[in-house]
Amino acid sequence: MALLEVCGLTVHYQTRQGEVHAIDGVSFTLEPGEALGLVGESGCGKTSIALALLRLLPENALAKRGRILFAGRDLLELPEEEMRQIRWKGISMIFQGAMNSLNPVYRVGDQIIEAILTHNPQASERQARAKVAQLFELVGLDPERLDRFPHEYSGGMKQRAVIAMALACDPKIVIADEPTTALDVIVQDKILREMRRIQKETGVSMIYISHDMAVIAEVADTIGVMYAGKLVELGPAEEIFTSPVHPYTEALLSAFPSIHGEKRRLKSLPGEPPDLLHPPPGCRFHPRCPYATAVCQREEPPLEPHRDGGQAACWHPL
Amino acid sequence: MTAKNVLVRVERLARLFPVARGWLRRARHFVHAVDEVSFQIQQGEIFGLVGESGCGKTTTGKLLLKLLEPTRGRISFRLERTPQDLPLPRDADGFVPLTHLRGRRALKEFRRHAQMIFQDPYESLNPRMTVLEIITEPLRVQKIGDPLEQEGQGAEMLKRVGLSPPESFLFRYPHELSGGQRQRVAIARAMIINPSFIVADEPTSMLDVSIRAGIMNLMLSLREEFNISYLYITHDLAVARYMCDRIAVMYLGKIVELGPTEAVIQNPLHPYTKALISAVPVPDPRVKRPSLELKGGVPRPIDPEPRCRFYNRCPIATDHCRIHNHPPLEEKERAHWVACYEA
Secondary structure: OOOEEEEEEEEEEEEOOEEEEEEEEEEEEEOOOOEEEEEOOOOOOHHHHHHHHOOOOOOOEEEEEEEEEEOOEEOOOOOHHHHHHHEOOOEEEEOOOHHHHOOOOOOHHHHHHHHHHHHOOOOOHHHHHHHHHHHHHHOOOOHHHHHOOHHHOOHHHHHHHHHHHHOOOOOOEEEEEOOOOOOOHHHHHHHHHHHHHHHHHHOOEEEEEEOOHHHHHHHOOEEEEEEOOEEEEEEEHHHHHHOOOOHHHHHHHHOOOOOOOOOOOOOOOOOOOOOOOOOOOOOOOHHHOOOOOHHHHHOOOOOEEOOOOOEEOOOOOO | OOHHHEEEEEEEEEEEEEEOOOOOOOOOEEEEEEEEEEEEEEOOOEEEEEOOOOOOHHHHHHHHOOOOOOOEEEEEEOOOOOOOOOOOOOOOOOOEEHHHOOOHHHHHHHHHHEEEEOOOOOOOOOOOOOHHHHHHHHHHHOOOOOHHHHHHHHHHHHHHOOOOOOHHHHOOOHHHOOHHHHHHHHHHHHHOOOOOEEEEEOOOOOOOHHHHHHHHHHHHHHHHHHOOEEEEEEOOHHHHHHHOOEEEEEEOOEEEEEEEHHHHHHOOOOHHHHHHHHOOOOOOOOOOOOOOOOOOOOOOOEOOOOOOOOHHHOOOOOHHHHHOOOOOOEEEEOOEEEOOOOO
């Protein structure tokens, strides 16, 4: 059985201008030990999915439809008290820019110890401290640094500490939202390698969220491509990169320059992502799609399996 | 490279910033943001400055536009078309030394030839001005044409940067535009007085992926059409490869490697460039990159020791590197310069 099963998740935000269709009918599963990458541009709904999984959506959000089954239970139905047990212990998250949210006046080690003690009241402080020292080893930090303050850490070290914190209560799933966006390329490379290694060693499942195809390519086994609140393609990482099925995936891939291979001309997509207050009818990508026909303007394509083992939501798959 | 087509010449450029200056006390410590940097940019060339944050690439860009004054060194431009009554100081070979330009008129004249495109199109456009006012402002400042002509030129320029029909953009405000459209407005503003040189500081890093390629292609086609030169500043090597004819890799205020883009990327010679290139993630899960790990992180260049700036992190450093000064840039392969004793 899958560890996590998201079915038809739909989240809208209530705003003064109207209802923003942030996520519409997103479904995917996550197996134990799997690394799923969600990729898409800003405003496509990737972070909203993460927040919905943890039930941390802002007040104006309406989780309208759908189910989030984690270990057999629907997270959207759980009472708040039980949900609190799931957060951090069941599913934890590395928020975007989390390394800048470490409390500057507390020692880094103490901040993680506090997280452990809050969620495991039966643990002693000594046990928690030993656990943090272990976590520091795991993420490649010197346990000597436990008693240092955040300003004594470099950016990469802070990010490692934040990863250690996410792993503090042995979660089954860690969600990492743009975990390396603020880092320089050499540090980014190190952190991505470490996360890959940690995932292999601990067997934790990962959901990576990024706008950067290259970062997702480095870490994910399975990739979900999002566009305007929809999951438009889902499949094994290699398939997505070698034979994309959805025109948007193809467009994203040909919009990225690379330092490897032949230098080729980048193709730009015409237009802009749609306004989610008034998403276009039919396929949300049709106004920018080179292959769009009449049916695309009328009817919404469902996410369906295709020949290569992945799924895509398109009337004219490539 | 022929000297004939050189547009910008930078010689031993340095900029120091004081740190922790006490009251009525002279600063004792300095950040060496840009440290004895020399290069030349050809007419119609896209010259890339790449490196990690804090390496001095943005400071170099600002120095080249006289938005900052250098501590030492020399920047000179080939400026033609100056008005008869404005004698600018010129070197023997006709170059105008930017560092010796004095006075508002001279500076204004310089700005006709050199413009800038900033990273953040949400901050670099005046929110109270319409698109028309924004893009024609350089014309008004330089007193080129009457309002009607200016509007015509503005509309033309909007069309050229891909905002058409221009009538539907001229009277809108920046907040009504998307990030990509704003950056196109910023490009139109820089291009409207037909400059010969543009500093572009990470012009696509704030934009969404599907928008980026369009902006990069636009800048490439403007170069073709108007034969302008860019100083293209970016941390993204893949972007630099796509945009630039030559690139210079900076580390702690120094250029450590400089050469034709493909030569530097396919055959990096400096150990720092090698590490940098091996760290770039590849948008293809089948590619497994070798791991070239560097020790530690980038230190801050406060009062650096005279030895090679990369010494502490270098995997191939020797005693020679420890006791000698920072290595000079040497031409190790044709047009491919490296500052390393061991490369």
